[in-house]
Amino acid sequence: MPTTKELNLLCMSGQGSVQSGEVLAKLYSDQGRYVSVNVYPGTRARSSPVINYVKISDSPGLASCANYRPEEVVVFQEELLLTAKENSHELVADAIGRMKRGVLLVNSPKHPSELDLPFDFEGVVATVDATEIAERLLGRTPPPVGITMLGAYARITEAVDMAALSECIRDNFSGRLGELNAQAALEAYDKVQALGGVQFSTERSPSRIQHAEISSLPQYYSFDRYDKLPGFRQGSPFVWRDKVPVCNDAQCICPNSCISEVMCPDGTGFIVREGLQHQGYRIDVEFCRGCGICVEVCVGTALTMVDEDQLRKERPAYDDVTVEPHWPEVSAHQRAGMEALIPLRLRQEGDAPGGAD
Numbered sequence: 001m002p003t004t005k006e007l008n009l010l011c012m013s014g015q016g017s018v019q020s021g022e023v024l025a026k027l028y029s030d031q032g033r034y035v036s037v038n039v040y041p042g043t044r045a046r047s048s049p050v051i052n053y054v055k056i057s058d059s060p061g062l063a064s065c066a067n068y069r070p071e072e073v074v075v076f077q078e079e080l081l082l083t084a085k086e087n088s089h090e091l092v093a094d095a096i097g098r099m100k101r102g103v104l105l106v107n108s109p110k111h112p113s114e115l116d117l118p119f120d121f122e123g124v125v126a127t128v129d130a131t132e133i134a135e136r137l138l139g140r141t142p143p144p145v146g147i148t149m150l151g152a153y154a155r156i157t158e159a160v161d162m163a164a165l166s167e168c169i170r171d172n173f174s175g176r177l178g179e180l181n182a183q184a185a186l187e188a189y190d191k192v193q194a195l196g197g198v199q200f201s202t203e204r205s206p207s208r209i210q211h212a213e214i215s216s217l218p219q220y221y222s223f224d225r226y227d228k229l230p231g232f233r234q235g236s237p238f239v240w241r242d243k244v245p246v247c248n249d250a251q252c253i254c255p256n257s258c259i260s261e262v263m264c265p266d267g268t269g270f271i272v273r274e275g276l277q278h279q280g281y282r283i284d285v286e287f288c289r290g291c292g293i294c295v296e297v298c299v300g301t302a303l304t305m306v307d308e309d310q311l312r313k314e315r316p317a318y319d320d321v322t323v324e325p326h327w328p329e330v331s332a333h334q335r336a337g338m339e340a341l342i343p344l345r346l347r348q349e350g351d352a353p354g355g356a357d
C-alpha cells in the first residue's frame with residue numbers, strides 16, 4: 001500500500017505558503033518522495049486566505065486536489081483558527097477541521113496550551129512566534145513568515161533535516177535574502193514550543209457550517225497599515241501585499257483578449273478597452289492580493305509589479321492603476337476620482353462601469 005502524507009499550509013495572501021510549499025516539495029523530492037502541491041488562492045476574499053494542499057508519497061500518481069485526511073496542518077496566522085471556529089471561511093474551517101489527529105503548528109506568541117483550538121483534535125500542538133522573528137530579521141511589516149515556519153516544522157515533525165532546509169532556502173533566495181530567511185528558519189527551529197498528548201474536544205464541527213454575518217464578526221486582522229489607507233474597509237489585502245501591478249498602457253498590445261485578466265486568481269485585474277483613449281490593465285485595489293501572476297503571464301511587457309508604498313506617494317488615488325469595477329462598493333473618495341475616467345459611452349447607457357468589455 002502506498003503511504004501518502006497530507007499537509008495543509010494555511011496563510012493570508014502574501015505570507016508565503018506558496019514559497020514554503022515549493023521548498024518543502026524540493027526537500028521531500030530530494031528524499032526520493034513524490035510530492036504534489038496544490039494552491040487554492042481563494043477568490044475575491046478580503047484578507048485573502050490561501051490554502052496550500054501538499055501531498056507527499058512514496059508512489060507517483062498523486063491527485064491534484066484538496067486534502068481529505070491531513071495529518072499535519074501549519075497555520076501562518078493565528079487568527080485563521082478563529083476564522084475556522086467562526087466558520088467565516090468554509091475552506092479554512094475544512095482545511096483545519098479535517099485533521100482529527102496529527103501535528104498542528106501555529107504562528108503565535110502564545111504557549112500551545114493557550115491556543116483556542118477550533119475543532120476536535122488529538123496529537124501535538126506547537127507554536128512559534130514567526131511574525132516576530134521574520135519581522136525583525138527580514139525588516140518587513142507584516143512579514144512573509146512561510147520560510148520561518150519551515151524551521152519550526154523541521155523541528156516538530158523531524159520530517160526534513162534542518163541543514164538541508166537551510167541549504168534549500170539559500171538556493172531558493174539569492175544573496176542576503178537567502179541568508180536572512182535561513183537565519184529566521186533556524187531561530188524558529190530553536191524557539192518552537194510543543195505540547196504532546198493533546199486531546200481537545202468540542203461540539204463544533206466543520207460539517208455544521210453556519211454562515212456568519214459580516215457585521216457579527218470580530219475585527220480579525222488589525223494592523224496599523226489600515227489606518228494609512230482611508231476609505232478602504234478592514235480586511236483589505238493591502239496589509240499583506242507590498243506590490244501592485246501597474247500597466248504601461250502604451251505597451252499593452254492585445255486588442256481582444258487579455259491573458260492577465262483571465263489568470264488573475266481574484267478576478268481583480270481587468271483590461272480596459274473601449275471607451276477610454278487607451279487600452280490598459282487596471283486592478284481593483286480593494287481586492288488585488290499582489291500575487292504578480294498577471295505580470296508573469298502578460299504576453300507583452302505592459303505590466304510591472306511596483307512597490308505600493310512608493311506608488312501611493314506618487315499617486316495617492318491610484319491614478320491609472322485602479323478603476324473600481326464594483327460600483328456600489330466604491331468608497332466616496334474613489335468615486336470622485338473615477339468620474340473622469342468612466343467612459344462616456346457607459347454613462348450614456350446607464351451601465352455600471354464594468355470596464356472589462
Ligand code: SF4
Nearest residue numbers: 252253254258298299
Ligand atoms: S496580456 Fe498584457 S499586453 Fe496583453 S492585454 Fe493583457 S496586460 Fe495588455
Ligand code: SF4
Nearest residue numbers: 264269288289292294
Ligand atoms: S497581482 Fe495581478 S493577478 Fe494577482 S490579484 Fe492582483 S491583479 Fe490579480
